[in-house]
């Protein structure tokens with residue numbers, strides 16, 4: 108069984124930043140659904156490149172069969188891992204249902220780390236992220252925030268009802284956010 112922590116929050120809430128630090132210090136392997144999709148978009152011979160780019164620019168969500176397969180392939184490649192941080196997934200009902208179908212029997216879902224941050228702060232961070240992403244512009248960001256509010260937040264609420272959500276306010280400086288995140292992992296791993 109793979110041990111899995113889902114990391115969710117609005118675009119720019121700091122998911123990638125915090126996951127990199129957890130990977131470095133706690134031995135979890137960081138898998139960003141967005142990074143895997145961008146890599147697949149660039150892969151020569153991929154039949155999904157154009158479809159992925161359309162969704163990324165539109166701030167809409169790629170069909171789960173594609174994303175979940177990329178995640179599973181990446182997990183199989185790191186079967187030695189202590190656990191996995193699944194960053195930016197599941198982002199909607201389709202993601203959640205497809206994950207349950209494909210991975211439900213193979214994973215132990217530890218908890219959901221929810222990085223909460225006001226949307227205006229998040230948008231500002233994305234506009235200054237400096238990674239040259241095709242979706243870090245005002246138009247795409249509006250759509251991504253709509254998708255977050257309409258489709259992703261209900262998934263967080265679903266996990267909340269199951270008692271699985273650990274919320275950390277990520278509006279603060281990274282070192283403060285990280286310190287609280289470490290406490291969440293310590294508590295979860297004590298059980």
Ligand SMILES: Nc1ncnc2c1ncn2[C@@H]1O[C@H](COP(=O)(O)OP(=O)(O)O)[C@@H](O)[C@H]1O
Pocket residue numbers: 116117118119120121122123124125232233235236237277278279280281284
């Ligand atoms: N706590 C924080 N305070 C200020 N800036 C942050 C913080 N966390 C992340 N950032 C910056 O905000 C941008 C988005 O962070 P990132 O980790 O890519 O977020 P996400 O993966 O949730 O979209 C990056 O430029 C990052 O350096």
Ligand SMILES: Nc1ccn([C@H]2C[C@H](O)[C@@H](COP(=O)(O)OP(=O)(O)O)O2)c(=O)n1
Pocket residue numbers: 117118119122123139140141142144162163166167168169170174194195196197198202242251
């Ligand atoms: N589960 C996912 C995750 C990301 N995507 C697509 C759509 C998202 O707007 C983009 C970018 O996702 P990414 O997690 O990299 O974005 P943020 O880190 O939240 O800014 O990728 C997806 O279709 N399905």
Ligand SMILES: [Mg+2]
Pocket residue numbers: 122123139141195
């Ligand atoms: Mg990210």
